[in-house]
Amino acid sequence: MGESRTELLAWLNDLLQVNYSKVEQCGTGGAYCQIMDSIFGDVPMARVKMNAKHEYEFIANFKVLQNIFRAHKVDKPIPVEKLVKCKMQDNLEFLQWIKRFWDTNYGGQGYDPVGRRRGAPTDTPATIAPLAPSSSRSSAANLHAGAARSAGGRTPVGHRAGSTQPNEAVQALQTQLREMSTHLEGLEKERDFYFAKLRDIEILVQQQLEVLEAEAKDDPVMRDIQKILYSTEEGFEVPEAGAVDEEETF
Incomplete structure (x- = not known):
């Protein structure tokens, strides 16, 4: 029913101007935050660490995402404990959901992902190190x-x-x-x-x-x-x- 990994990664890389090669990289939380920013435009991107490499940094990113969900009354539980483990299946399912949410709510307005994150690096490791x-x-x-x-x-x-x-x-x-x-x-x-x-x-x-x-x-x-x-x-x-x-x- 949902898009394949290849389709999702192509959409994600185009929208955010990043170079993710695996769905698992979304487990850092940064990409999810910026996808929501492309919709609402009010995510505090200065507090999102796009090149997070440690679990405590992933958790901090998901805290920002949870706050955005609450602020915009998005009725969707975020399985943080599963996502931060950077497993493919958990992040694939959540990314498929967030893509459907984006399709429904994105207004077609122009979006400058690099400008919104102030040029912050996005070099999330292609292979997430085991926790x-x-x-x-x-x-x-x-x-x-x-x-x-x-x-x-x-x-x-x-x-x-x-x-x-x-x-x-x-x-x-x-x-x-x-x-x-x-x-x-x-x-x-x-x-x-x-x-x-x-x-x-x-x-x-x-x-x-x-x-x-x-x-x-x-x-x-x-x-x-x-x-x-x-x-x-x-x-x-x-x-x-x-x-x-x-x-x-x-």
Whole structure:
């Protein structure tokens, strides 16, 4: 019923003037935000990270999308937890829906995608890197295999009586690695949860300061909150990839 992946990517690349090669790239959230901007023209594109590469950045983009849906009373649940995993099927289904929504609601007005995002880079990786929990599980699997090969290499031929000891050791290591992987996945979900809350606070503070600046006013409390949000530990330097975009600074 819906368009194919090839048709959707051709439409998306033409509309947004990007160079996506896979539907999975839409899982970063940036493209969905700008598609809605082409319809309504009021998406705060300065807060959308079009070249997002980390899950917490994907979540921040989807927060913007959720706000737009609420503002325009778009009655469609956004399966954020599925989409940010950058799986093809989940993003294909959502992109098919958003294309139908665009067909129904786009007014045919001219749209300048590059101008709206102020020339911000859109170099979302063609192959989305596995998220940390998956990486942990993959590393664990590699360690399991390496441990098994190592144990097999050390076991002397003909000494079958003691062959169960290396196997038991490997199984114990596998159990520990599974537990650590599960624990790490929980910690990362908790990190993303609190990051999303801080991001919401940051957006609210930014919006309030913009209103005050337009009225030639100031709020010391808001400035103090902003300083706390942007402060870093002594001796810590924010890496270039994680720096705040120029259009978002104050």
